[in-house]
Amino acid sequence: MNCDAGRPKNWKSFSRIGAISQTTMSSGSAMEENKGPQIVYENTYQLAPKDSQKFPTKKAEDIIKNTFLTHLLDSKYNSDNCKNLTAQITETIKTQVKAELGSNNRYKIVVLVIIGSNEGQGARVASRCLWYPKYDRFAQFEYHNESLFAVGIVYGVYYE
Secondary structure (H helix, E strand, O other): OOOOOOOOOOOOOEEEEEEOOOOOOOOOOHHHHOOOOOEEEEEOOOOOOOHHHOOOHHHHHHHHHHHHHHHHOOOOOOHHHHHHHHHHHHHHHHHHHHHHHOOOOOEEEEEEEEEEEOOOOOOOOOOOOOOOOOOOEEEEEEEEOOOEEEEEEEEEEEOO
C-alpha cells in the first residue's frame, strides 16, 4: 500500500458500460439461451468522490439519533434482550444510511452500536481504523437514560 498517496496504485474501479455482443446458438439448452448479453466493465479512474456523493455526516447522525429514540426511549437494560436489540438497531442504521447514500455510492458502511447498563459508572468507547481523512468520514451519537447507555458510530469509508 502506498501510504503517501493514501490509496494503492493498483486499485481498480469498474462501471457498467453495457452489452457488447450476443451470440446465437443453433443447439443449446434453454439456460444458455437466456444468458443475455455479455457485460464488459472499464476502469473509471475516479479517485475521489464527487461533491454530490460525499458522506452525509449530519444525516447519518440524525439517523442514529432517531433509531435510538425509536428503540430505546423507554427501555430498561436487560442483558438478554440487548444482544438482539443491538443487532436490530445496527441493521436498521446501516439500511437507512445506505438508502440515504443511494445506489450509486462508493462508500463502505461500517456501523458500531454498543448498549450497556447505566450504573453511574463512566464508560469510554474507542475504535481505530485505517482511512484516508480527505474522503472518509464518521458520525456518532450517544444516548443515556436511567437504565442504559448506548453509543452508535457509523463509518463511511470511500473505496474504489
